[in-house]
Amino acid sequence: MRRAARALGTYVSRSPVTAGYAALLLSTHLWASAVLSTAEAQRVVLGVSTHLDNLQDRPVRVLAGSMLFFDGTLTDITSEAFAGTLITLGLGVLVCLAWLERRYGAGRAYGIFVLGHLAATLLTVPLILVALAHGWYPESVRHAADFGISYGAETVLATGALLLRRARWLAAAGVVAWPVLGGDWSGVLPDFTTVGHLLAAAIGFGCGAFLLRAARRAAPAPVPQPAPALVE
Secondary structure, rough: OOOHHHHHHHHHHHHHHHHHHHHHHHHHHHHHHHHOOOHHHHHHHHHHHOOHHHHHHHHHHHHHHHHHHHOOOOOOOOOOOHHHHHHHHHHHHHHHHHHHHHOOOOHHHHHHHHHHHHHHHHHHHHHHHHHHHHOOHHHHHHHOOOOOOOOHHHHHHHHHHHHHHHHHHHHHHHHHHHHHHHHOOOOOOOOHHHHHHHHHHHHHHHHHHHHHHHHHHHHOOOOOOOOOOOOO
């Protein structure tokens, strides 16, 4: 218990913003799942869902509110939803976002997270509109529940994968494999959340490449060493 308490204290002191954000996500999840009734929780979820109708009526509210919840479970450990929680909340926020905060500061870390969340969400809108116009997606997509931190988590996971010194490409392949293997590819187009996660990964890889280039430019140039004197 003492070791766990010390580890938690170290984590909070080194990544205070991520620790606070994780606590907020857990609080909203427990509030919606344990305090509210099923109908009330559904209203809350639909209120922050980034579907087409909400984005048209109240874009700022839903884009911000969607980042306050994660779409998963903490109790049904044998379900696919729990695996999603481990990836998004566990690896994405608690591990990768915290690491980015420690290494680059909270501003850059959360700038990447928010950029991925916003850009991936908004870039899927034209795809959905075209798919609806051609009958590739059902009309129910206009108001389907779509909320959570997964686009932002995918972005920071991709960024972190590219910044690894070892197993970089293996980690990057794992980041891409998650939406590819878990998505629905049965229709003319994959479901829009799969496309959104792949876009978020691309954004994250771009951010990682930018940070790598910036680090190389900031690295001091090697100091030339004098040639050894010849001994006759």
